[in-house]
Amino acid sequence: MESIDWRNLSFGYVRTDYNVRCYHKNGHWGELEITSSEYIPLHMAATGLHYGQEAFEGLKAFRGKDNRVRVFRWADNARRMHDTALGIKMAAVPAELFKKAVFTVIRLNEKFVPPYGTGASMYIRPLLIGSGAEVGVKPASEYLFVVFVTPVGPYFKEGFKPVDILVCREFDRAAPLGTGCYKVGGNYAASLTSLEIAHKKGFSTTLYLDPKEKKYIDEAGPANFFGIKKNTYITPSSRSILPSITNMCLQQLSRDLGLQVECRPVPYDEISTFEEVGACGTAAVITPIRNILDPDTKTTYEFCLDGKPGPVSTKLYQRLISIQNGDEPDTHGWIEFPEQNNN
Ligand code: PLP
Ligand code: COI
Numbered sequence: 001m002e003s004i005d006w007r008n009l010s011f012g013y014v015r016t017d018y019n020v021r022c023y024h025k026n027g028h029w030g031e032l033e034i035t036s037s038e039y040i041p042l043h044m045a046a047t048g049l050h051y052g053q054e055a056f057e058g059l060k061a062f063r064g065k066d067n068r069v070r071v072f073r074w075a076d077n078a079r080r081m082h083d084t085a086l087g088i089k090m091a092a093v094p095a096e097l098f099k100k101a102v103f104t105v106i107r108l109n110e111k112f113v114p115p116y117g118t119g120a121s122m123y124i125r126p127l128l129i130g131s132g133a134e135v136g137v138k139p140a141s142e143y144l145f146v147v148f149v150t151p152v153g154p155y156f157k158e159g160f161k162p163v164d165i166l167v168c169r170e171f172d173r174a175a176p177l178g179t180g181c182y183k184v185g186g187n188y189a190a191s192l193t194s195l196e197i198a199h200k201k202g203f204s205t206t207l208y209l210d211p212k213e214k215k216y217i218d219e220a221g222p223a224n225f226f227g228i229k230k231n232t233y234i235t236p237s238s239r240s241i242l243p244s245i246t247n248m249c250l251q252q253l254s255r256d257l258g259l260q261v262e263c264r265p266v267p268y269d270e271i272s273t274f275e276e277v278g279a280c281g282t283a284a285v286i287t288p289i290r291n292i293l294d295p296d297t298k299t300t301y302e303f304c305l306d307g308k309p310g311p312v313s314t315k316l317y318q319r320l321i322s323i324q325n326g327d328e329p330d331t332h333g334w335i336e337f338p339e340q341n342n343n
Contacts, residue, residue, distance in 0.1 A: 004112075004114075004151065006114045006115055006118035006120045006151070007118050007119065007120070007153075008153065009114070009118075009120045009151055009152055009153035010152075010153050010154075010157065011123075011152045011153060011154060011155040011283055012150070012152070013150050014112070014150045014151050014152075015038065015150075016109040016112045016148070016149055016150060016151075017036060017108060017109055017111075017112075018034055018035065018036055018105060018108040018109055019034075019035060019036075019037075019038070019105060019146060019147060019148035019149075020032050020033065020034055020035075020101045020104050020105045020108075020146070020147050021033045021035065021040070021144060021145065021146045021147075022093075022097060022101065022144075022145045023131070023142065023143070023144055023145075024091040024142060024143040024144075024145070025142050029091075029093075029094070029097055029145075032097070032100060032101055032104065034104070034108065038148075040144060040146060042129075042131060042144075043131065043132070043133040044133075045133035045134060045135055046129065046130060046131045046132065046133060046140065047130030047131075047132065047133075047134050047138075047139065047140040048129030048130040048131060048140070048144075050134075050135075051130070051134075051137055052088070052184060052185065052186045053088055053089070053090055053129065053130030053139065053140055054127075054128070054129045054130070054184060054185045054186075055081060055084040055085060055088065055090065055127075055128045055129075055182065055183055055184050055185075056125060056126060056127045056128070056183055056185065057077045057080065057081045057124075057125070057126040057127075057183060058077075058123060058124070058125060058183075058281075058282045058283060059071070059072060059073065059074055059077045059102070059123075059124045059126075059245075059282060060072050060121045060122060060123055060124065060152075060282055060324070061106050061113055061121065061122040061124060061149075061338070062113070062121050062122075062324045062325050062326070063113045063114060063115060063116045063325075064116055064325055064326030064327070065116050065117075065325070065326065065327065066326065067116070068326065068337060068339065069106060069110060069113050069122075069337065069338055069339065070324065070325075070326055070335045070336070070337060071102065071103070071106065071124075071335070071336050071337070071338055072324055072334055072335060073245050073249070073334050074098070074099060074102050074103075074336065075095060075099070076245045076248070077098070077126070077245065078093070078095045078098035078099065079095070080183060080243065080245070081093055081098065081126060081128060081183070082095070083181075083182065084128075084182040084183050084184060085128060087179065087181070087182040087184075088179065088182060088184055089139040090128060090130055090139065090140070090143055091143040093126075093128060093145050097145070098126065101126065101145065101147040102124055102126065102147055102338075103338040105124070105147045105148065105149050106122065106124065106149060106338045107338050107339070109122070109149050112149065112150075112151050113151070114151050116325065119153065119154070119159070120151055120152060120153050121151070121152060121324075122149050122150070122151055122152070123149065123150050123151070123152040123282075123283070124147065124148075124149050125147065125148050125149070125150070126145070126146070126147045127145070127146045127147070127148075128143060128144070128145050128146075129143065129144050129146075130142075130143060131143055131144040152283070154285070155222070155281075155283035155284045155285075155287070156204050156205075156284060156287050158204070158287070160285070160286065160287070160288070160309060160317055161288070161309070162288040162289060162290030162303070162304040162307070162308075162309060163203075163204035163205070163279075163287055163288070163289060163290060164202070164203050164204060164289070164290055164291040164292075164293065165198070165203055165204060165205050165206065165207050165220055165221075165279070165289055165291070165292055165293075166197070166198040166201060166203040166205075166206055166207065166292075166293050166295065167206070167207045167209070167292060167293065167294040167295065167296070168194045168197075168198070168206040168207060168208055168209070169209060169214055169296060170194065171190070171191075171193055171194040172190070172208065172211035172240075173187050173188075173190050173191040173194075173208055173218075173240075174187050174190065174211060174240045175211055175240070176210070176211045176212040176239065176240060177239065178211075178240065180211075180218075180238075180239070180240030180241055180242065181239060181240065181241065181242060181243060182242075183242060187242075188222070191206070191208075191221065191222075194206045194208075195221065198221075203293070204221075204287075205220055205221030205222070205223075205279070206220070206221055207219075207220050207221075207225070207292060208220075208221075209268055210238055210240065210265075211240055214268070215267060215268060216236060216238065216265045216266055216267055216268060217236050217266045217267075217268055217270075217271070218236060218238050218240055218241050219236070219238075219241040219242070219279075220279035220284075220287075220289070221279070222281055222283060222284065223244070223246075223279035223280055223281035223283070223284035223287065224236070224241060224242070224244035224246070224247040224279065224280050224281060225266075225277070225278075225279060225280075226247065226250060226277070226278055226279075226280060227266065227270070227271070227274035227275075227276065227277045227278075228259075228274060228275050228276040228277070228310065228312045228313065229273055229274050229275045229276075230275075231258070231259050231260060232259060232260040232261070232262055233250065233251060233254035233259050233260070233261045233262070233312075234261075234262045234264070234266060234270075234274075235247055235250075235251070235261075235262070235263050235266070236263075236264075236265060236266045237263045237264055237265060238265065244280060244281055245282065246280045246281050246282055246284075246285070246286075246320075247280050247281075249320055249332075249334070250280055250286070250316050250320070251263065252332060253316050253319045253320060254312075254316065256319070257312075257315060257316070257319075259312070271292060271301050272301055274303070275303075275310060275312075276288070276303060276304075276309075276310030276311075276312055276313050277289045277292070277303055278309075278313050285317065285320065285321065286309075286313055286316060286317040286320065288303075288304060288309035288310065288313050289303060289304075290302070290303055290304045290307075291303070323335070
């Protein structure tokens with residue numbers, strides 16, 4: 001793969017050799033198919049196109065110093081996609097099928113897993129759509145499950161460097177009792193206008209508040225939010241945010257480091273009391289936050305005054321990536337090896 005500049009990869013689509021697909025028809029899943037086509041055949045009346053019956057996932061694989069490929073926490077993504085499918089009345093993908101699809105597509109594209117030490121990884125994108133035709137609003141009778149992969153660099157171009165974010169009150173990404181806790185495309189469509197506003201003003205992303213009262217912190221664009229103070233890792237619990245697997249890791253790693261962990265509604269007014277704040281997710285990993293601008297009160301909350309990520313965020317980041325790359329022992333059972341799973 002001489003043509004890929006691994007160290008300068010952005011978070012984007014790079015064509016790989018294969019993707020895998022499976023169809024759900026007549027009430028059951030068929031055989032997994034392997035293809036090199038980047039296109040999917042889709043009926044023009046598919047519910048995925050009209051009524052938002054669409055869900056996706058994002059997970060990563062890493063190459064270690066030993067050259068082995070490690071997949072990170074696939075079972076948690078399988079569970080979340082299952083919950084999402086039930087949430088919007090789609091056929092759920094069984095965990096065994098999810099695993100087979102993910103491990104097969106990684107094995108087939110092994111040469112696209114970036115070399116150890118480049119900071120890049122393989123991003124795995126499972127996609128589930130209502131492919132059956134309907135014109136009335138109802139769940140489809142057929143579904144298509146696709147998994148493709150692409151090598152990626154950091155989501156925010158800064159990498160592990162502090163970013164600035166903009167508080168957003170004008171738009172919500174999800175309704176109070178809506179689909180915010182599911183990984184459905186509609187939430188991302190709903191975020192695009194505010195994201196564009198943030199980008200135009202020079203911010204990396206938006207900070208969403210709870211859609212009901214705007215009193216609590218929800219999440220930071222495509223990532224969960226956390227704050228650190230008094231040896232405690234604090235992160236919002238909210239019905240309208242995505243349950244982040246990276247956040248679950250950071251809670252565990254915080255406990256391992258001797259921090260307290262609080263997962264609770266986080267009042268917006270608490271921002272000024274944090275010593276460090278950050279965004280976390282598969283794509284974002286840990287992205288430290290430097291400034292949070294509130295355009296309505298014209299207040300800027302400043303962190304990282306020396307321009308560097310805070311000490312706790314740095315420790316958590318290093319722990320997480322060391323486990324992912326195989327440099328530290330995987331004491332929590334987060335890693336699996338596709339080479340050993342010839343399913
Ligand atoms: N929140 C949103 C809206 C996301 O899109 C993501 C990305 O998946 C996350 C949070 C982080 O979740 P995870 O750590 O499971 O990738
Ligand atoms: C992820 O972190 O996996 C995401 O899905 C974020 C974004 C690319 C939607």
